[in-house]
Amino acid sequence: MMVHIPVLLDEVINFLRCEPCKRPKVLRGEPCNIYVDANLGDGGHAEHILKKSSPTGILIGIDRDEDSIKFASDRLSSYRERVHIFHDNFKNMKYVVSGRAGFSKVDGILFDLGVSTRQLMTAERGFSFSQDAPLDMRMDRSRGVTAKEVVNNFEEEKLSNIIYKYGEEKWAKKIARAIVRERGKMPVDTTSQLSDIVVSAIPPAHRSQRIHSATRTFQAIRIAVNGEIEILEDAIRDAIDVLNIEGRICIISYHSLEDRIVKNLFREIEHGCTCPHDIPKCICGRKGVIKILTKRPVTPSEEEVRRNPRSRSAKLRAAEKIAN
Numbered sequence: 001m002m003v004h005i006p007v008l009l010d011e012v013i014n015f016l017r018c019e020p021c022k023r024p025k026v027l028r029g030e031p032c033n034i035y036v037d038a039n040l041g042d043g044g045h046a047e048h049i050l051k052k053s054s055p056t057g058i059l060i061g062i063d064r065d066e067d068s069i070k071f072a073s074d075r076l077s078s079y080r081e082r083v084h085i086f087h088d089n090f091k092n093m094k095y096v097v098s099g100r101a102g103f104s105k106v107d108g109i110l111f112d113l114g115v116s117t118r119q120l121m122t123a124e125r126g127f128s129f130s131q132d133a134p135l136d137m138r139m140d141r142s143r144g145v146t147a148k149e150v151v152n153n154f155e156e157e158k159l160s161n162i163i164y165k166y167g168e169e170k171w172a173k174k175i176a177r178a179i180v181r182e183r184g185k186m187p188v189d190t191t192s193q194l195s196d197i198v199v200s201a202i203p204p205a206h207r208s209q210r211i212h213s214a215t216r217t218f219q220a221i222r223i224a225v226n227g228e229i230e231i232l233e234d235a236i237r238d239a240i241d242v243l244n245i246e247g248r249i250c251i252i253s254y255h256s257l258e259d260r261i262v263k264n265l266f267r268e269i270e271h272g273c274t275c276p277h278d279i280p281k282c283i284c285g286r287k288g289v290i291k292i293l294t295k296r297p298v299t300p301s302e303e304e305v306r307r308n309p310r311s312r313s314a315k316l317r318a319a320e321k322i323a324n
């Protein structure tokens with residue numbers, strides 16, 4: 001089994017200013033230096049956040065995947081008194097922080113989006129074209145539609161849009177047509193079946209030498225199955241709401257669509273004013289709530305990419321809350 005290697009670890013620790021509590025609160029016995037890891041995964045970032053903020057830092061870990069919850073809970077068991085772990089979707093962060101963990105505000109939040117190496121490499125999860133398994137791809141196996149349902153039931157145009165938009169696949173139309181044709185003969189039940197259909201839909205001369213031809217389509221279907229893009233904007237707004245002033249948010253994304261959402265949203269929240277651009281003076285009175293700390297996204301060094309090739313598409317953006 002392959003454990004996930006945390007990406008941009010030092011950068012995250014620095015941006016979140018993970019350290020033990022120095023404020024008078026700790027003397028009064030009040031919790032301080034509370035961090036949320038919204039994508040707990042295998043607990044790699046979480047473990048370092050806990051180490052660096054020892055002995056007072058508190059970590060709230062959220063993951064929608066029960067296997068990740070089990071793995072991370074074992075890994076972090078020696079920090080038991082300072083860790084609160086929840087099987088939930090980060091779109092419910094406000095409720096998790098106050099209703100489930102019992103805190104009103106927090107000091108740092110990390111999103112490390114997407115799937116973990118262990119999820120990808122566990123054949124029966126059906127995320128990977130390189131291992132034959134039933135098509136599933138749900139991060140939370142207790143709810144939602146599976147990849148098999150998407151592939152066998154969605155209309156051709158919808159499939160094509162998903163593959164084009166979430167996979168940035170220029171052969172999307174041909175691939176969707178091939179899926180619909182093949183599923184008319186027999187249901188597409190497995191990762192190998194889907195992979196073969198995708199590969200055969202792309203003309204041989206246009207198949208990439210660099211990545212497997214099914215990579216983009218599998219990514220697209222996974223994003224659709226898990227509704228990964230739709231929830232992001234509201235989740236980030238809620239996360240900024242639960243931050244204390246001077247608290248920081250870090251977001252690592254691996255997909256250009258996600259990075260664009262983070263970039264535009266950070267800019268909007270930093271700017272505050274929502275008046276039309278042609279109005280000479282602000283009349284809405286909205287002020288900026290965050291200060292962006294990363295003019296450009298932070299990306300992994302060559303050394304990190306060599307050590308962990310899965311980090312190569314990572315982009316980290318960070319911001320600090322400056323007002324309520």
Ligand SMILES: C[S@@+](CC[C@H](N)C(=O)[O-])C[C@H]1O[C@@H](n2cnc3c(N)ncnc32)[C@H](O)[C@@H]1O
Binds near residue numbers: 064088090114
């Ligand atoms: C890239 S991994 C995180 C790895 C982690 N930072 C580590 O160091 O081990 C992403 C994790 O986020 C989880 N996840 C993805 N979307 C989620 C969501 N909306 N709510 C909660 N967890 C989510 C996945 O199940 C996966 O375990």
